[in-house]
Amino acid sequence: MMIRVGQGFDVHQLVEGRPCIIGGVQIPFEKGLLGHSDADVLLHAVTDAILGALGLGDIGKHFPDNDPAFKDADSLKLLEHVWGLAKEKGYRLGNVDATIIAQKPKMAPYIPQMVDIIAKALDAETEQVNVKATTTEQLGFTGRGEGIAAQSIVCLVQGMLSS
Numbered sequence: 001m002m003i004r005v006g007q008g009f010d011v012h013q014l015v016e017g018r019p020c021i022i023g024g025v026q027i028p029f030e031k032g033l034l035g036h037s038d039a040d041v042l043l044h045a046v047t048d049a050i051l052g053a054l055g056l057g058d059i060g061k062h063f064p065d066n067d068p069a070f071k072d073a074d075s076l077k078l079l080e081h082v083w084g085l086a087k088e089k090g091y092r093l094g095n096v097d098a099t100i101i102a103q104k105p106k107m108a109p110y111i112p113q114m115v116d117i118i119a120k121a122l123d124a125e126t127e128q129v130n131v132k133a134t135t136t137e138q139l140g141f142t143g144r145g146e147g148i149a150a151q152s153i154v155c156l157v158q159g160m161l162s163s
Ligand SMILES: Nc1ccn([C@@H]2O[C@H](COP(=O)(O)O)[C@@H](O)[C@H]2O)c(=O)n1
Pocket: 101, 102, 103, 104, 105, 106, 107, 108, 109, 132, 133, 134, 135, 136, 137
């Protein structure tokens, strides 16, 4: 059995006039995340973690931010594409853990829905997916509400457990 781990980290700026889409959930908030795509910072961190585990570079290599094809892209589709690469290589999900770093909005009410969305995209059970949130106690760019960050770690498993 082969086990590979990968980690991902992403940041997007919070601005007025954009939807706040995190973990595939549109969260009611006065600002949203700025990006070439829908700027789903959590799905980007998970996507990068999977790419890391596969040794396939990063999200910008697969979906360049100057390619009009990815303008306003649905990040769930990008995650699903990358998960397809993992499946082609015979991997299944061990588990994924992620942390959203945001002063506001409050993520807790939306986390179960994010977990469901990520688990479905990765052909996994909800028990294999954990999403957390933390403030930075009003410190730094996240604490000032200038942006939101997310980080993730994934474990991918290939092959069977030998007895
Ligand atoms: N944007 C956020 C940030 C935090 N939470 C939840 O609140 C708990 C306490 O956060 P601290 O930063 O004070 O440790 C945290 O454990 C999360 O459950 C949240 O929902 N949304």
